[in-house]
Structures are given as C-alpha cells and as structure tokens.
C-alpha cells in the first residue's frame with residue numbers, strides 16, 4: 599500500500615518525527631504506523647521518549663520536524679471522540695464520585711447526560727467496582743482510582759486506545775485486573791497502543807512491539823521476532839570436570855553456578871542440541887540439561903544498548919523488587 603494511503607487509512611502514523619527540549623533531543627526520527635485492530639506494546643526504559651511521542655501523536659505538543667496523522671488528519675479535536683486516552687499523569691477530580699468521573703468524560707466525548715450515567719454504572723458493575731459508584735475519588739485506593747480513570751477513557755467506546763503506562767504503580771493483582779480490561783477491549787477488535795517498561799504485560803497482550811531506546815525506535819516487529827533477538831541460554835550440569843571445557847566452544851559466555859552447574863549463553867551459531875550431542879559423544883553423564891525459553895526482558899536488554907540498557911536493567915530490578923514487596927504485603 600502506498601505510504602500516503604496507509605497514513606490516511608490508519609489510526610496513527612508518524613513519519614520521521616523528532617522533538618527536542620531546550621536543545622536536548624527527546625525523540626529522533628521516529629516513524630511507525632499503527633494499523634486498525636493491532637495491539638501494540640510501546641516499550642522502553644525511563645526517558646526513552648515514549649510519553650513525548652504519545653503527546654505528539656495526540657497533537658498535545660507539536661513535533662519539531664516530521665509528520666503525524668491521526669485517522670489520516672493532523673491531530674486535533676476531530677479525532678478526540680474516536681480516541682480513549684489514559685495520560686501518564688493520573689488525575690481525577692477529588693470531589694467527584696467514580697460514576698460522576700466516568701460520566702463527565704463520556705459527556706465531554708459527546709454522550710448525553712442520562713446515557714453517560716447509565717454507561718458509567720454499567721462499566722462499574724461490569725468491572726467489579728459497583729461499591730465505588732458513589733465513593734469520592736479522594737477516598738479511593740490508588741488501584742481503584744486508576745481503574746476508574748481507565749474506565750473514564752473507554753466509556754464512549756472509542757476505536758483507538760492510547761494508554762500511557764496503564765499498569766504503573768499498581769500491585770500485581772490490580773495489574774492483572776487492568777490487563778483483563780485491556781484484553782477485553784482488544785477482543786472486541788479495537789486498536790490499542792500502550793506504553794510500559796514492564797515487558798510481561800506486552801508479552802501477554804501484544805501482537806506487535808515497538809521498542810524505544812534513547813529517543814529512537816530500536817525495534818519494531820512481532821512479539822515472536824522480538825523474542826528471537828534474545829540470547830539463547832541453557833543450564834547444564836555434570837559431576838564430570840571436563841564439562842566446562844566441552845561447553846566453552848559453543849558459548850558466548852559461561853558462568854559457574856553455586857550448585858556446580860553452568861549458566862551458558864550460546865553463540866549465535868551454536869545450538870543446545872549440539873552441546874548435548876557432544877556430551878554424549880564424550881560420554882559425559884549430565885545431571886541437568888535445560889535449554890531456557892527466551893524472555894522479552896532478555897531480548898530488550900540485548901536490543902537496547904549503552905546507558906538505556908543500564909536504565910532498563912535498573913527498571914527491571916526495581917519492578918521485580920516492587921512486585922516482591924507487593925506480594926509480601928498482600
């Protein structure tokens with residue numbers, strides 16, 4: 599399909615978009631097109647440029663250079679009723695109740711008063727928040743308020759959802775509830791792009807991944823293609839001292855484990871099966887042989903270089919610590 603046609607028929611298209619703040623580049627030469635019905639994970643470490651890109655996509659800030667097309671037009675009010683946007687900065691009017699918040703957003707998106715309140719009630723019932731209907735936002739837990747804000751963004755049943763960090767700051771239980779909502783929206787054939795630096799959400803929900811690093815798109819493709827970028831790993835163990843020597847020619851890196859086994863990162867050309875065959879040929883008796891499934895975490899640490907890679911690892915460590923903390927508290 600010709601570029602112009604694709605730009606005009608797609609919910610969102612960015613062509614060579616760049617943005618700097620005070621001379622410091624935040625987004626550099628970003629191009630991608632979101633097709634109808636896609637569920638896209640917009641990933642990257644803190645400061646990678648995700649929020650800036652989303653703001654430009656919605657026309658909240660203009661790009662310095664490049665073109666943005668939202669439903670084939672320059673972003674503007676025309677498109678807003680067709681979009682459900684969850685901004686990174688959370689905020690509900692403190693004195694409004696949950697149903698008032700949702701109805702308020704629905705009305706801003708052109709729905710009449712009676713229908714807006716009925717929609718709010720239906721959504722709150724459907725997503726297990728019936729008891730929050732008349733609760734003021736200031737009295738809600740963080741998880742509850744975040745769910746209400748997401749429901750406010752989706753009440754007018756838009757075609758295209760732009761969700762900036764929908765899972766951040768939530769405990770694992772609430773993250774799952776929000777994932778359920780996103781998954782249900784996706785099941786109805788809607789188009790979704792959501793940003794996150796937590797890969798597991800993307801792994802479970804997305805067809806396609808766009809990974810930002812240092813203001814640029816460093817990967818854009820299917821979740822499977824992303825996984826193929828992860829280094830292949832295996833764990834192998836034997837009481838035979840010759841194991842390390844046999845494994846080394848196949849390995850990019852080998853680490854001895856405390857239990858005597860070896861963590862092996864295979865060379866690009868090597869196969870775990872070949873290591874096994876070599877061990878059998880050398881009559882090495884193995885006590886463990888475990889090729890590991892690659893994870894998106896590993897793929898992205900491999901794809902995002904330099905400082906961004908360190909940031910991503912720090913984010914991952916932080917998320918893991920937070921999840922452990924949340925599980926201990928639960």
Ligand SMILES: Nc1ncnc2c1ncn2[C@@H]1O[C@H](COP(=O)(O)OP(=O)(O)OP(=O)(O)O)[C@@H](O)[C@H]1O
Pocket residue numbers: 619620623624642643644645646647648649650651686795
């Ligand atoms: N209004 C602004 N003024 C100055 N610098 C900004 C502004 N907005 C973003 N930046 C800078 O642009 C870069 C990209 O930030 P952005 O918020 O887009 O990244 P992000 O990928 O969304 O990160 P996070 O996951 O932390 O939200 C960062 O270096 C940030 O400090």
